[in-house]
Amino acid sequence: MAERPRARPRSAQYAWLVTGPLAAFTLACFAVFWATDRDWYDYWPEGLLALAGIGLVYVGVFHVVIRRSAYGIVLVEVPFVLVLYYLPPAMVISVVAIATLITQVIRSAVITPTKLWFNVAKASAGITLASLVVAALPHYDGRDPRTWLILAGALLVYTATDVFSFAGVMTVVQGLRAGQDVLRGGVPGMIIASINVVIGLIFLVAFEATHWSAVLLALLVGALILILRSFAEFFRQHRTLAEVYELTKAVREASDGAGLPDVLLGRVQALMRSEYATLWLAPQDRHPEVLLTARVENKGLLDISPTPASVRERAVAGGGALAVGPSFVETQDLRKPLRDSKIKDVLIVPLRSGQTTIGTLEVVNRLGDARSFRPADIQVLETIATHAAAAVENGRLVDRLLYDAYHDRLTAMPNRRRVTDALAESVKVRAEDEVVAVLLFDVDGQRDVNESMGHAAGDKLLAEVAGRLRSIAGPGALVGRIGGDEFVVTLRAESTDATVQLATEMREQLRGPMTVGTLTLDVDTAVGVAVYPDHGGDPEMLLQRAELAGNAAKVLPYGVQLFHPALESRAVRRLGIAADLRTALDNGALDVYFQPKVTLTDRHLVGVECLARWQHPAQGEVAPEDFVAVAEHTGQLSRLTEVVLTEGLRRCREWADQDRPLSIAVNLSVRTLLDSRFPDQVATLLEQYGVAAAQVTFEISEPGMLNDIERVLPTLYRLRDLGVKLSVDDFGTGASSLSYLRQWPVQEVKIDDSFVQGMATDTGDLAIVRAVISLAREFGLTVVAEGVESELTLDLLEEMGCEIGQGYLFSRPLPYERLEAWFSAQTEPATTDAGEVRRLRAVI
Numbered sequence: 001m002a003e004r005p006r007a008r009p010r011s012a013q014y015a016w017l018v019t020g021p022l023a024a025f026t027l028a029c030f031a032v033f034w035a036t037d038r039d040w041y042d043y044w045p046e047g048l049l050a051l052a053g054i055g056l057v058y059v060g061v062f063h064v065v066i067r068r069s070a071y072g073i074v075l076v077e078v079p080f081v082l083v084l085y086y087l088p089p090a091m092v093i094s095v096v097a098i099a100t101l102i103t104q105v106i107r108s109a110v111i112t113p114t115k116l117w118f119n120v121a122k123a124s125a126g127i128t129l130a131s132l133v134v135a136a137l138p139h140y141d142g143r144d145p146r147t148w149l150i151l152a153g154a155l156l157v158y159t160a161t162d163v164f165s166f167a168g169v170m171t172v173v174q175g176l177r178a179g180q181d182v183l184r185g186g187v188p189g190m191i192i193a194s195i196n197v198v199i200g201l202i203f204l205v206a207f208e209a210t211h212w213s214a215v216l217l218a219l220l221v222g223a224l225i226l227i228l229r230s231f232a233e234f235f236r237q238h239r240t241l242a243e244v245y246e247l248t249k250a251v252r253e254a255s256d257g258a259g260l261p262d263v264l265l266g267r268v269q270a271l272m273r274s275e276y277a278t279l280w281l282a283p284q285d286r287h288p289e290v291l292l293t294a295r296v297e298n299k300g301l302l303d304i305s306p307t308p309a310s311v312r313e314r315a316v317a318g319g320g321a322l323a324v325g326p327s328f329v330e331t332q333d334l335r336k337p338l339r340d341s342k343i344k345d346v347l348i349v350p351l352r353s354g355q356t357t358i359g360t361l362e363v364v365n366r367l368g369d370a371r372s373f374r375p376a377d378i379q380v381l382e383t384i385a386t387h388a389a390a391a392v393e394n395g396r397l398v399d400r401l402l403y404d405a406y407h408d409r410l411t412a413m414p415n416r417r418r419v420t421d422a423l424a425e426s427v428k429v430r431a432e433d434e435v436v437a438v439l440l441f442d443v444d445g446q447r448d449v450n451e452s453m454g455h456a457a458g459d460k461l462l463a464e465v466a467g468r469l470r471s472i473a474g475p476g477a478l479v480g481r482i483g484g485d486e487f488v489v490t491l492r493a494e495s496t497d498a499t500v501q502l503a504t505e506m507r508e509q510l511r512g513p514m515t516v517g518t519l520t521l522d523v524d525t526a527v528g529v530a531v532y533p534d535h536g537g538d539p540e541m542l543l544q545r546a547e548l549a550g551n552a553a554k555v556l557p558y559g560v561q562l563f564h565p566a567l568e569s570r571a572v573r574r575l576g577i578a579a580d581l582r583t584a585l586d587n588g589a590l591d592v593y594f595q596p597k598v599t600l601t602d603r604h605l606v607g608v609e610c611l612a613r614w615q616h617p618a619q620g621e622v623a624p625e626d627f628v629a630v631a632e633h634t635g636q637l638s639r640l641t642e643v644v645l646t647e648g649l650r651r652c653r654e655w656a657d658q659d660r661p662l663s664i665a666v667n668l669s670v671r672t673l674l675d676s677r678f679p680d681q682v683a684t685l686l687e688q689y690g691v692a693a694a695q696v697t698f699e700i701s702e703p704g705m706l707n708d709i710e711r712v713l714p715t716l717y718r719l720r721d722l723g724v725k726l727s728v729d730d731f732g733t734g735a736s737s738l739s740y741l742r743q744w745p746v747q748e749v750k751i752d753d754s755f756v757q758g759m760a761t762d763t764g765d766l767a768i769v770r771a772v773i774s775l776a777r778e779f780g781l782t783v784v785a786e787g788v789e790s791e792l793t794l795d796l797l798e799e800m801g802c803e804i805g806q807g808y809l810f811s812r813p814l815p816y817e818r819l820e821a822w823f824s825a826q827t828e829p830a831t832t833d834a835g836e837v838r839r840l841r842a843v844i
Contacts, residue, residue, distance in 0.1 A: 015114050018169040022121040026093065029128045033090040033135075040088040047091045053079040054099040056222075075224070077155050077193050080127065081200030082207070084151055085142055089131035096127040118169060126161035130154035142208035151204075152197050159193040174297075199224075247271060248387040260391050261301055265294035268363065268384060272347070272377060275365035278305040279388070280312065281351070282359055286403070287396060290359070296367070306364050307346055308337040315348040316357050321382055322348045326372045345372045349381045351389035358392060361385040410459055411466035414480035416543070419488055422478050423539035426490065427532050434492050436532040437499040439506065440546035441469065442554065443485040444524045449516060457516050461523065464514045472509045486550070488543065496531050496562065503527045504560050526553035530563045577622060578630050581614075585639050590614050592647040593813035596822075597665070597784065597806045600798045603840040605827055607663035607697070609806065610648035611813050612640060632671055641672050642681070649689040649696070651816060656691070660823075660838055665697040667729065673700065673712040679719050686722070693723030699750060701729045713744075720745040727784065731772060742779065749776050753787025753807070760792045773800045810840070 034040065057075040083092050100123040104116050133154035140147040163186035171179030203220075206213040247267045261279050269277035274296075281290035293302040305312075311334055315322035324334045325345025338346060344365050351359040363381060366373045406418035414422065426436045443465055449458045462485065469487055473479045477491035489506070493499040507527050513520045528550025530542045545563040553561035561567075584590050594608035614622045631637040648664040655662045672678055686693055698719060700712075716726060727748035751772055758765035769785070776783045785797050788807030797805060811822055823838060830839035 013114060014172045015118050015169045017172050018165060019114075019118040019121045022125040022165060023117070026097070026121065026124040026128045029132065030090055030093050033088070033093070033131070037088050037090060040090040043087055043091045046087055047095050050079060050083045050087060050091075050095045051099050054083075054095065055103060075196050075199075077159070077196035078200040078203060080130070080155055080158065081151050081197060081204055084130060084134050084154060085147070085204060089128075089135055092131050093124060093128055097124040100124070122162060122165040125165065126158040129161050130158040133157055142204050147204075148201050151201065152194075155193065155197045155200075156190070159190055163189060247384060260388070260395060261290070261292040261294075264361075264384075264388055264391075265292060265301060268361065268381075269294045269296060271384075272363040272373075272381065273367045273371070274363035274373075275367060276306050276363065278307060278360075278362040278364070280305065280360045280362070281392065282357070284358065284396070287399075305362065306341060306343055307348065307362050308341050308343075310337055311346065312348060312360060312362070315350055315360060319350060319352075319357060321350075321378050323373060323375070323378055325366075327374050347373050347378060347381050349378070349385040351385055351392060353389060353393050358389065361388055408481040411463055411481050413466055413470075413487075414478060416480070416482040419478065419480040419482060419490060420539045420543065423490055423532075423542060426492070427537060427539070430492075430532065434494060435496060435499060435534070436542075437489075437491055437493045437502070438530045438532075438542045438546045439489040439491075439499070439503045440482075440528040440530075440543070440550040441465075441487040441489070441507070441510070442526045442528070442550045443487070444526060444554070445521070449521070453516065461514060461516050461521070464516070465510070465523065465525075468510055468512075468514075469506075472506055482543065486547070488546065493531075496534060499531055500529055500560060500562050503529050504558070507559055525559065526550050526556075527560045528553055528563065529560065535563050577616060577619065577627060578634050580616065581627055581630055581634070582636055584614060584616075585636060585643060588643075590640070590643055591815055592644055593815055594651070594819045595806060595813040596811045596819075597663075597804050598810050598840060600785075600794065600802055600805050604830065605662065605823075605838040605840065606804065607665060607695075608648075608819070609665040609667075609699070609813075610644050611667075612644050613813070613815075628669070632669060637669055637671055638675060638678075641666070641668065645682070645685060649685055649691050652691050652695055653689045656695075660829075661695070662838075663695045663697060663725075665699055665727065668698045668700050670700065670712055673715045676715065679715060679722060682719065682724065683722055694725065697725040697727050697748065699727040699729040709744075716745050746781065748782040748784060750784040750786055751802075756785045756787040756793060756797070756807070757789060759796060760790060766796070769797075769802075770800055773802050777801060 054076060057079055080096075083095060087095070097120055100120045101116075104119050131154070134150060137150045138146075140150075163183065167179040167182040167186070170182050203217050206217060247264070265277045265279055269275075276293055276295050278293040279290065281287070283289040291303060291305055293305050295302060311322070311324065314334070322331065323346070324331045324338055327345075338344070346362060346364045348360050348362045350357045351361060361381060361384065363373070363377075366377075406415060406421075407413065408415045423436070423438070430436050443462070449461050462481070465487065466479070466481060469479050469489065473489050474491065477489050480488050480490075482488050491502075493502060504527075507525055510525055511522065514523050515521075528546040528548065530536070530546040530549060532542060535545050536542050545567075548567045549561040549563040552567055553559050591613045593611045593613050595611060596605055597607045597609060598605055612624060612628075614624075614627050616622050628637070628640070631640045645666050648666055652662065652664050682696075686696070700716075720726060725748060726744075726746040727750050728744065728746050729750045730752045731749045749772065751769055755765045755768050755772075759769045760766075773783050782804065783802050784804040784806060785802050786806045788794055788797065788805040788809045790809060794805065794809060811826070814822055826841055827838035828841055830837055
């Protein structure tokens with residue numbers, strides 16, 4: 001069943017609707033009692049004594065807080081038994097009214113006339129009804145049980161009047177539900193009142209027996225008050241500990257910092273019996289300022305605080321608990337700001353994280369006219385604040401861990417995990433007339449910046465790329481960083497063609513100059529494109545295929561590649577042969593082929609290039625670029641190079657023993673040159689096979705060497721010092737190759753076959769070949785042209801002064817047995833000044 005809505009609170013002035021009738025009833029009855037007993041004021045000595053006794057028992061008050069008011073349960077029934085029996089009704093009413101008025105004024109921190117006069121009227125009306133009961137019934141001796149019944153009935157009428165009056169005023173001001181709450185809370189009061197009446201009757205019987213019993217009764221009353229106060233304090237502490245335990249347990253169970261105020265504030269407000277409970281958290285990093293308040297009678301939290309800002313600032317500056325109110329003399333200077341804000345008292349405890357104040361926990365206005373915050377309340381609030389601070393820090397730690405788990409620390413962009421999750425959501429809600437696109441941007445040159453300018457500069461470059469990508473991607477795109485120099489953009493597009501066009505436009509916008517430190521760099525990117533549903537439905541698959549396309553885009557002049565199945569089949573094939581390559585190397589299953597190198601002027605055979613070939617038992621012949629790439633990525637490149645070099649040296653030794661000396665050329669990867677142990681390994685093998693170092697040439701790819709020139713130069717100089725020759729392979733395909741020739745310790749350049757094969761038909765290629773040959777001769781370098789496949793090409797090269805040629809016009813790469821047959825069929829001995837060599841019979 002749905003909960004009934006609570007009535008809207010009315011003004012406290014509505015309490016006069018109850019106070020007025022109670023006061024009028026009391027005054028009317030008092031006038032009647034005065035008229036019927038003119039000598040009542042002769043009892044003024046006894047009245048003063050009764051006034052002192054009633055004031056004394058008010059000290060042992062119990063407070064039951066209901067909403068914004070406190071209901072007090074006191075031991076007044078004990079003295080009331082005596083005053084109803086010994087004093088005339090008019091004196092009884094006067095004593096009770098005056099005692100109530102004095103007590104309310106003394107105990108109230110803030111005197112509210114409405115509540116003050118209601119309490120006076122309530123007590124006076126109750127004792128008036130009790131006096132009417134006593135006056136209406138016969139008067140018996142104090143030791144007569146009939147007297148006991150009359151007095152007990154009269155005081156139960158007093159207690160009932162007290163409860164119903166309070167319920168009436170709560171109903172008028174707060175609504176029917178509040179009045180019902182008071183009636184339910186009045187049942188224990190009736191029970192306690194009955195016990196107090198019994199105690200009072202015992203006092204009456206004792207006093208009737210002898211007036212000297214007053215001394216003992218006074219001592220007993222004092223002891224009883226002390227015991228009850230101790231019991232009340234013990235009960236309060238026990239209840240407080242239980243509530244603190246439940247509160248801290250609830251705070252610990254709060255899953256995150258965002259839900260902490262809902263769990264914390266309402267419980268703190270109830271525990272501290274305050275009108276307001278406020279949590280203030282200072283802004284920190286990504287976390288904004290938090291200011292939320294729970295107020296009694298309000299279900300939700302308010303985003304305001306009654307605490308004056310100056311008071312909170314003083315608490316934060318002091319770093320310790322700050323208490324302002326009647327019980328705290330040391331902060332009396334702060335009472336004025338509180339009075340200006342209509343606040344009775346306040347407790348503020350800073351929330352600490354180490355030595356840093358991260359916020360405050362505040363309670364304002366202790367409920368109850370006769371109550372204010374005490375020093376013991378500070379300890380309770382400090383305990384709660386300690387747990388609250390830990391919960392805030394834990395919540396922020398969890399939030400930070402979650403943020404770090406889904407974001408890149410350098411750029412604050414979503415990382416691979418976040419991008420994957422976002423892609424998974426995107427493919428679920430794709431419309432029929434659109435595709436979900438994945439654009440992978442691979443930054444070119446970031447590694448060079450790291451090595452030349454330091455990682456701080458490389459990080460700045462990546463941050464610049466990230467910022468530029470955010471600005472050009474558009475509001476509907478998700479931009480993330482998924483690798484060291486890889487960024488990804490996911491978005492929705494109209495079609496695959498539109499996606500490729502967008503990728504091209506974004507790449508062009510990204511290519512502008514970027515400032516890193518004191519340098520301005522032109523940074524290029526390669527873009528791989530994959531789209532859903534054409535290229536897969538799984539986010540990981542889409543990212544993987546975009547990466548494959550990005551790798552393929554690195555070699556394209558326009559730098560953008562859409563995924564196609566051929567890219568994946570080659571990658572899958574490489575992955576499949578990785579395990580078999582190690583076995584092939586260990587078992588000698590790789591073959592070494594030899595391609596002859598011939599002088600162009602006299603057709604002398606001067607050497608061979610050693611090339612690895614692999615016939616896979618299941619997949620057939622594997623392309624060299626495939627298994628070399630696998631060897632590089634699986635750490636087997638060193639072993640592959642050793643196999644080729646060893647076979648080449650063994651054959652070189654055999655040819656020398658047969659009086660037909662030939663040099664060998666072996667390809668080296670830049671990764672091999674980064675191994676500082678490689679020159680020592682070469683020296684060992686040369687000594688083992690007895691081959692002169694001058695008979696060995698190492699060919700290094702120019703593009704690869706350009707990327708790591710500073711790191712490979714020491715190894716190149718050590719190899720040169722051994723006496724081996726160094727050759728720049730694929731010359732002309734790298735950037736700034738001519739400017740580096742003078743710095744490299746090389747003796748030979750090898751013109752890339754793409755220029756040699758096109759020189760007969762393309763004037764541009766012809767000009768490049770002529771320029772390279774001319775420059776090499778100026779530097780005193782030997783020039784080798786690879787890819788010689790026609791007589792016209794051969795004639796052009798010879799005319800330009802190229803010294804050595806290599807290509808299918810002479811011979812394709814051959815295994816050793818077929819090379820020996822080629823020697824016999826295509827060459828013949830020739831005598832030169834350097835000794836006997838093999839000379840081609842004819843070029844077929």
